[in-house]
Amino acid sequence: MRVAVDDVAGAGRWEALDHLVEVLLEVDAASDEVVARSALTLVAGVAGLVAWLDGHARQAPWYGPDREPASRRVGARFSVATSGPVAVALASMHRDGRIRERAVAAMVARPCPEVMPFLVLRAGDWVRPVRDRARAGLALLLADDPGRYLPAVLPMALRLDARRRGGFAVTQIRAALMSAPAQVWCGLLGSGGHRQRRFVFDTVVAQGWLRLADYVTCAETDLDVGIRVRAAEAACREAVWTRRPGVLRRLARSVRAEVRVVALTGLVRVGQDGDVAAYLDDDAPLVRAVARDAARRVGIDAREHYRTTVCVGEPALGAIVGLAETGSAADTPLLRPLLSHPQAKVRAQAVRGLRLLDAVVAQEVLPLLRDPSPAVVREVTTALRPLTGALPPGLPWELLADGRVELRRAGYRLLRGRGVDVELRAALMLTLDPNPRLAERGKADVSRLARDGARTTWRRTPPPELSVTAAQHAELAALAARAAAALGEDTSRMLTTWLAHSRPDA
Structure with a gap:
């Protein structure tokens, strides 16, 4: 059964x-x-x-x-x-x-x-x-x-x-x-499921059957983000009405960013801007935004705070991104030394900060492309995608053949947008990847390209043009034959038809 x-x-x-x-x-x-x-x-x-x-x-x-x-x-x-x-x-x-x-x-x-x-x-x-x-x-x-x-x-x-x-x-x-x-x-x-529990929670809240302590417990411990947010809103609303800043401060220490945002908004409503400004270095962007607004009202310069904080031995991660959110290109000298920081999280945030400031120099972050931390590799890949012209031509293909999963993923991302022939070749190679998730990604992209390349009578836009040499066409045909079993009969048939129509001597 x-x-x-x-x-x-x-x-x-x-x-x-x-x-x-x-x-x-x-x-x-x-x-x-x-x-x-x-x-x-x-x-x-x-x-x-x-x-x-x-x-x-x-x-x-x-x-x-x-x-x-x-x-x-x-x-x-x-x-x-x-x-x-x-x-x-x-x-x-x-x-x-x-x-x-x-x-x-x-x-x-x-x-x-x-x-x-x-x-x-x-x-x-x-x-x-x-x-x-x-x-x-x-x-x-x-x-x-x-x-x-x-x-x-x-x-x-x-x-x-x-x-x-x-x-x-x-x-x-x-x-x-x-x-x-x-x-x-x-x-x-x-x-029960999330939808069921949310329905029951909303019904119970509408009837007013929960106490403030119940809302606080749900906001802190419930596994469903929808219930956590609703509970936090109800708890903070009652805490604001009854002037209980202690409840708001407790929820502001929650590990959940969505709960902290609601609690800090409640603290702002009761006039506790000083407490809210202490969250300038929070990891969550929305929390930092609320804290910066409160800091302005109490006379704290958020940009100067971030400039000072990123220069300490172990800067807060939120301060690094906060500087990128409030600073300018003149602040990049404060972030570049962090690219060699011993902590991987700091290196990753430094790369993200330079990207947000539009101050990424390819040769500076290129060594981090093989960083031991997958998070750093991911941030460097995102930062380098607009700068692929400054990379060594064969580097993405080397990464695509690397033994580390995160490097193969980085190589594939760096090959996107380089032309239909490059994308098809990379996707066919990824379809044969030993990692199931990468293989599924390659299969999906090959299916999309093959579907777009298939000649149909209802198409309103012309199919993508596959401009390749005879040698490149032979390589694509060989890769398609190797990936046929993984692609499935329908996709493989469309791909074969497309390649046949795109043969250089056709």
Whole structure:
């Protein structure tokens, strides 16, 4: 069962959906209630799979190994009184509205959390009798036992909210949350996906059920950035209204930049500009911007502060970039000595600062292109991309063949924008890279180039011109042949056609 679900989740092909239906029918034939519920839990656990099955049931026939339509077997096997949860779930997606209506009646008569996503689907059914019965049953179940059914209903309802007739379930969920005990929504806040938790959090905040301490805890510890920001805003808003600068200072020490920004804005609102100005060297750009605005009001020259700070033995990283944000080309002599700093983070920020000041000299940063730190290599590559004309011609190709992943990535980036022939050659080489992510990047770029190069009747712009010599064309053809297996049949065919049309003697 898990293999069939994984196949659909990975590919989503009609054949995989057909196979999943066959496996579900086999599970139903076993008449094991525990196994049946586990199977439905697996199906509901994959985002969108229930909706895919529902669409598949209407748009394509279900065929089993014996070529008998599976939908016919589902309808024949389904019984309102005796069918198990798998048969009921499959029957709820049947093309015949009368069978769907009977399946909804069975779900409501013998409810269990595992079939709730299928009931939510039918609450938006296009046939009114099916829809009305599903909605009435869903409303009653959520009102009677929200703790049991809300976790099963919520993910599917949020997924279908944008559909026509899909908002009813969300409205019922919101009503059930408002009347549910505190332990119910507390449990939903601590589990489920980001969208589900954000929905519950927003509902709870709108009702005013959380205290200031709860907001502070969420802002400091929650894993979802959306909830952290909402919690920080609520906490800081209440702290400003009630004049509690201690709460604002606590949140301003958060490790999360988005929380620090909100807290510092709150400190500005209560007149604590001196406290805010202490964050001039923060790592986050928006935090530094808020701090510089506060520093101006208390008479601190942010530029002079940065000039002084970058000259110490171990300058703050935020001060280096801060100088680039507020300084000018006259400040580059303060940054250039940092290119040889023993700390890799300082070297990387120095390169970034010179780039922001538009003061990069290729020969100065070129030795850092093979720096032991990947972060430094990444910053140097970004700084050198506008200056590729000043680099040795063969350097990017040497990097592309290097043993270090970050150097191969740097070489590929430095070859971008040098012409279609160079980009195609580099992308074909990268397609064969041992690193999966680099190989995927090369494959995507080859696919794009091959698609653009293919001659089509609907094209409004001319295809890219591949101007190569006979030797270069032969090299590209050899690389394309080596990469054919990795590129796939369609891309390889388009590439071969493009190369054939671009042969120099053609």
